[in-house]
Amino acid sequence: MNTWHEVGDDVFFRCYESLALTIGAVVGDDGVLIVDTRASHDQAYELIKDLTMLTDLPVCWVVNTHYHWDHCWGNALFRAAELWGHANTRLELMEHGEEARRRVFNSLPIEHHAAIREVEIVPPEHTFSDRVSLDIGRAVDLRYHGRGHTNSDISVAVADVVFAGDLVEESAPPSFGDAYPLDWPTALDGLLKLVEGPVVPGHGRPVDRAFVEQQQADIAVTVELARAGFEADLAPGDLDFADTPFPAEVSRSVVERTYAQLAGDI
Numbered sequence: 115m116n117t118w119h120e121v122g123d124d125v126f127f128r129c130y131e132s133l134a135l136t137i138g139a140v141v142g143d144d145g146v147l148i149v150d151t152r153a154s155h156d157q158a159y160e161l162i163k164d165l166t167m168l169t170d171l172p173v174c175w176v177v178n179t180h181y182h183w184d185h186c187w188g189n190a191l192f193r194a195a196e197l198w199g200h201a202n203t204r205l206e207l208m209e210h211g212e213e214a215r216r217r218v219f220n221s222l223p224i225e226h227h228a229a230i231r232e233v234e235i236v237p238p239e240h241t242f243s244d245r246v247s248l249d250i251g252r253a254v255d256l257r258y259h260g261r262g263h264t265n266s267d268i269s270v271a272v273a274d275v276v277f278a279g280d281l282v283e284e285s286a287p288p289s290f291g292d293a294y295p296l297d298w299p300t301a302l303d304g305l306l307k308l309v310e311g312p313v314v315p316g317h318g319r320p321v322d323r324a325f326v327e328q329q330q331a332d333i334a335v336t337v338e339l340a341r342a343g344f345e346a347d348l349a350p351g352d353l354d355f356a357d358t359p360f361p362a363e364v365s366r367s368v369v370e371r372t373y374a375q376l377a378g379d380i
């Protein structure tokens with residue numbers, strides 16, 4: 115699995131063992147566009163080395179699918195490229211990047227601390243709100259579908275391939291820590307309108323439309339459980355997660371974030 119796979123014409127993905135993080139590479143006429151940059155400078159160096167197996171062309175464009183550390187803390191190694199992301203990705207990295215570093219630092223074993231300490235958090239300097247098309251010799255379409263896994267997730271579409279970032283996850287259940295569960299199914303409606311072929315998730319291997327629809331339904335049904343609990347004035351811990359499609363701890367985070375949205379706290 116730890117090699118490049120061609121998922122469309124000159125469109126590649128590589129799923130790294132670390133976090134099952136999936137990187138995209140789109141080869142243009144004079145340069146390469148990559149989707150996400152991994153979680154540290156060391157990992158980004160490895161990515162640069164791995165890209166030489168694909169092409170001699172330089173990386174001229176980098177797209178961050180959202181602001182999470184595992185997707186954009188390798189940005190500093192790609193300063194020669196145009197860095198693109200949603201406006202909220204830039205804002206979050208600028209305003210809360212150091213907080214995230216402390217959180218990640220404290221959550222990781224000591225052998226990772228030096229790598230996290232040396233990360234230079236570099237926000238994308240090229241941003242957009244709804245949609246932008248990049249011309250790399252072929253059109254690459256970046257779109258925001260509204261709040262979902264975070265307030266910054268975008269899709270990257272080229273030919274019939276859609277990179278979905280963490281709006282879709284294959285190797286594990288979706289992650290709800292910074293999510294807006296009430297909005298996520300609607301964001302996936304927007305994403306699904308673009309799907310004509312493979313969907314490359316932020317973690318794991320490419321999936322198809324049916325997989326995305328199932329994940330959307332799983333989120334929606336868990337959100338409805340949360341909504342019913344909120345309206346019945348039940349504490350999140352009082353809900354029964356046994357019948358939800360996700361592991362209990364994941365369903366619990368769906369419920370907590372849904373409650374926070376319904377209460378107007380986020």
Ligand SMILES: [Zn+2]
Pocket residue numbers: 182184185280316317
């Ligand atoms: Zn991620």
